[in-house]
Amino acid sequence: MNYSRREILNFATGGLSAAALLTLMGDGARGASRLPDQEPKAKRVIHICLMGGLSQVDSFDYKPELQKFHGKTMPDRVKPDTFFGSAGLMRSHEWDFRQRGESGLWVSDLFPHLAGVADELTIINSMHSDSANHTPATFLQNSGFQMNGFPSLGSWLSYGLGNDSESLPTYLVLPDARSLPNNGASNWSNGFLPAQHQGTLLGSGDQAVRNLFADQKVSRATELEARRFLEKLNQKHAAARPTEDLLTARIRAYEIAARMQISVPEVVDFKNEPDEISTMYGLDQKETADCGRRCLLARRLLERGVRFVQVFSGGAFGAQPRHGWDGHENNQINHAREAKLIDQPVAALIKDMKQRGMLDDTLILFTSEFGRTSFTQAPPGKLGLGRDHNPEGFTVWMAGAGLKKGIAYGSTDEVGWKAVKDPVSWPDFHATVLHLLGLDHEQLTHYHNGIERRLTNVHGKIVKGVLA
């Protein structure tokens, strides 16, 4: 049978028969890999997800004009709808910008380590979003829709490409140690896709995956014999129902589960990583230890066949002090603190992936749900210290497979407020990511409640300008 998983799922529109057909194809427990629509450039993804809104004008979007406008009112044509409804005077960038590496990309001193790998970055300065509201904007970033209930990018990739690992889930989520994003699991939800495509939270230590081991003491002998007995019972039950593939899939699922009990503790244990790697990722420093551990873990997961790893920088909105990039009160203090946590680890990840040759078939995404305003969040006529949400123009970057390296694509206006040249929407961004993974965003669909759903809804243009 030479039809794809997706076609089968479409055909069966969920339910038992879908699962059964899947298992017919050989491997219901993990889902067989689907043939890509075209030659993939990347095989796997690390998504670094900045919660709260990274200020583009303080990081990757250099606006010399902004210095001139500092302390002045906005140019007339800038009449923004702000989230908190008060637009103060303009504020210049807080960190100096310099041209970096051979590419001469502008990166500010906010990210000194990332500046060192600027030649690997593919910066998009012209992102824009449909929402200035954290949660809907975060959903948009992850699933292309503002509501709960739609599959996230990682789930679509799991659905579209299947798993290359025999012993780990396809899509793993590594949250910030401070807190989870608002709405928790809805952010890595499989939505209406089958449950096997949801993101799995991976913590640290023995129970890095929930229910990996029983929390009461069970002897090794008991465990082994009980499992053997279970398998015997299940084999017998399945044998009497030779056409019910779900029953065979269950037996296999228990086998893989048993394998995970070995593979998960192994992947979260860094004892075999050399010291220079630990140092490089900043595991030896208080500020960088959490993000460093997760970046290194991301690399290790990818090495073991995991398809999509999401690393969060920041968690709950509204936490005090803030857990993330939401610099309403004092953007300078906020961003300085947050950047310190991730700059070195993320730069280390890029260097490490490159030195292992993994960057050639891996995509690293570095995004936040929107940017920040170039004017301050203050009463009219006042120069404040904070910046408000800005969905009109902001910056994300990608690095790795299939991309033009060391370029900045698109641009905002002279004050870095609104995307004006080559604007890129989230559906465009998603279409481009899928394309790099060999998937056609118009073909990767799943029927749900009346619609052949896509990650890109009815939108999405591949951003050709960033492709190598």
Added chain:
Amino acid sequence: MVVNWRNSCLPVGGLDLMRTPHELMKTLRRSILLIETVTCFLTGLVSGRDGASHFDRVVAPVLAGRCLECHSGTEPKGELDLSGGKAAFTGGESGVVIVAGDLEKSALWEQVARDEMPPKHPLPEEEKKILREWIEGGAVWGEDPIDPFRFSSGGRAGYDWWSLQPLVLVEPPSIENDAWSQNEIDHFVLKGLKENGWEPSPKADPRTLVRRLYFDLIGLPAPVEAINRFARDPSEEQWAGLVDELLASKHYGERWARHWMDIARFGESGGFEYNTPRHSAWHYRDWLIRSLNDDLPYNQFARMQLAGDLLKPNTVEGAAAVGFLVAGVHNEVFGKNPKMKMAGRQDELEEIVGTVAQAFVGMTVQCARCHDHKFDPISATEYYQFAAALDGIHHGIQKLSRSREGAEEKARLESQRAALQRKLRNSIASRSEGRKETNTNLIELKNSLEANQREVVYQLSLKLLPTTWAGAGQATREGDGVVVRILGGDGRVIAAEVMKASAWEGGGNAHAFQNHSFSWKGKGSGPIRIQVQSQLPGSGRFGGAIDDLVLSEGETIHFQDNFDQLKQTQPPGRQEDTRKRVFHSARSEHWSHRGINAIHAVEHSEGNLAVQFFSGHETGGSQEAVTPEEKKWEAGIAKLDGEIAAKMVTEVFTVRSEIPGIMRVHKRGDVTLQEGEVAAGGLRALRGLSSSFEIEGDASDGQRRTKLAEWITSPDNSLFHRVAVNRVWHHHFGQGIVSTPNDFGFSGGRPSHPELLDWLAIWFRDHGYSMKKLHRLILSSSAWRQGSSETNLEARKRDGDNRFLWRQAARRVDAEAFRDGVLFASGSLNSKMYGPPFKDVRIHQVPPAHYYLAIDPVGPEFDRRTIYRWHVRGQRNALLDTFDCPDPSVSSPARSITTTPSQALSQWNHPFILRMSGRLAKRVEKEAGAEIDEQVKQAWQLVLARIPDEEELSSARDLVGRHGLATLARVLFNSSESIWID
């Protein structure tokens, strides 16, 4: 009307498994289009009426489906408009594109033939042929302009779509030598099987039947005693008795309420950034269980969920039922930007519209919010009509009395309180200021109107502005409002109308008023006077604002004032929150101004003023009770307040009804591109049922929702009935007659047994919408009682999905049945029904957001059935989650069934399973004694409802001997057999 059955039936003779359904449908449609085309041309020349009807049926759908998206409307691409005959033949910017009878001169054909049009999606050959032959045959036009919804095409459903047609009663077919059929269902099923040359599967054995019946009806494992009882006498009488017994079980409601909660996307927190907990949403769950157990007729069941708060006002029952409407996610964070607030409200409405329409009529109406529905004949205008019907709904909490008596008592106390309050206010007002209530803070028309004739109906309308106020102290509150009085020449009030502000929410803004009109029949003769007054004068609050007051008699307008001529005696101030300009102490030429409280002019849009009533603290005089009588009344009021509060003990998360605004069509779904006004209405696409609610655009929430409920549950609403019976069928056969229970449109599935579906729908309607009767009918059929093993290899090959029901579907149990079954077998199930949920989460707050952390608390409260679990969003119980219990974000008509390593880990290691294994071991020891063999047998019976065979017994004996009974229990709870229903 010609019914479009084109795509309504499965191709008899097997399904082509190599194709996706879409390809399959395309092929089907092509062949049918081809047949129509060929037939048409075989019959000779096409012209005149024949040509027109051919155009409407065959050509217009191609143009509508492939061309009109760009080539129609106000700005057609290339200035070419193909939606009407005249424009189409005129051509576009490059000249004429269709020349009748001349292909070569027809640029349209040229581009189509070269695959240049439609861009990127060239037409399939069959459709090209249609266009070519149409032009060659003289290009006769039909309906002008083309109604893109009239006929179904290869790309979309039209008004002739199968599911939109009235129900048709087809007599159940009779088959010769039919010894199999038990009832009419079987006649239809058998006919389908026979047409394929297949036979039904043999009847399942008694154990299988009883296990399946328990799973289907009550979602709990069948006790071995029940199996044995039926096995001893598997007669029809015994079967019917068992079915009745389970339908009468209180557990029936618990099982089927859970199915309905999936459809209702029931969740007990709001989702989004705050994910606010809903501690009183469980009333809806209880209402579902009670209603199902009482076999509330389905049409009433639906009406209550749409308008229960109106049908049974001030009752917990009514408020609980409409919990359905607000059970979904709710974003509470909009920012301060008015555009975002408006868009947020429209998102809320889309969520409600989508759920209501899918749940009750199986139509994805929400897909028409930004443009006409891409696949079904639903226009964007109809979307906004549907949304208008639900626009009075907001998420909120009501305090109510639990019983009907309590509600009546509460109403009685409230009226007593109002009477005392009136006495007290009048007394205070007359004592301190020498004024009666009707004398203060009002405007009265200076000149009386000579309009009052005998027995003539007058209409008085006035626009009450939707305004928002700053600061709670000045805002409108419950009980505030504006009174309009019509007085006769003698000063006697002949008509009065009180217009209330909509609910005030602490911390938010009161959206005060909207258009309002009323009529009264004039009696007597002579001049009439008009007074407008704010209620609760002297309360230190705004009563409200009015604009555009019109008094008319038929077509004749007697008086009209838009208040734009109000004299502004002072420089303007600004309303803090709305930033609107306010002129204090305004004066009018037409109106006299009585009372000393301020009457302001508020500029609600540029140059447009309204009268605003404000009663300042200082001007209302002393509010204190002074005389002994006043003090007595005051004490009486306080006492009544206490009594009323005591009656309102029950909080219910439910609909907060507000006065809905005027709904407008939003172009491309954009709140800044609002177009024409629409009134609440249904869907035109439904044949045999008017979509008009015959109410005005400014109708109240009550009028709108009552009409919607009537329209949805009308006996003529064919979809309402088809969708209902299909849902019940879905849960009895693992899939519906239509496999997409929420979507009966073009993108949904086609009925496997269309005639049976209609027959069941009519039967259901004729049997009083009794769901229990419907269950009984289905469960007594032979079709349901078939075995599930796939012995029919031919059928398996050609119909692997079992659409023809050549066997019963084997099923894995769902998350709830799994957990409940484990509790039941271990003897732990706490069968306490109803009431607040058990909470197996810990709330972690990062104000104002809420997080829910899964915990595993121990105690009898936590051993209740899973339906009583607090179902918050964004938190997932590992065990339920991996068994495909949906995170309630959208309506979920069918559970997916997946098998994953995470599921295996949870089932094997979850502390709940280990705990229950220990309990089962204890129970078995107690019940079976110390003999290991007896223990094994008892464990087997409790979990698997059978005796182990010799081989099983001997292996289990070894396992128990070496590793204990609890280990065996853990294995049994993980066995495929325990979660599998044949």
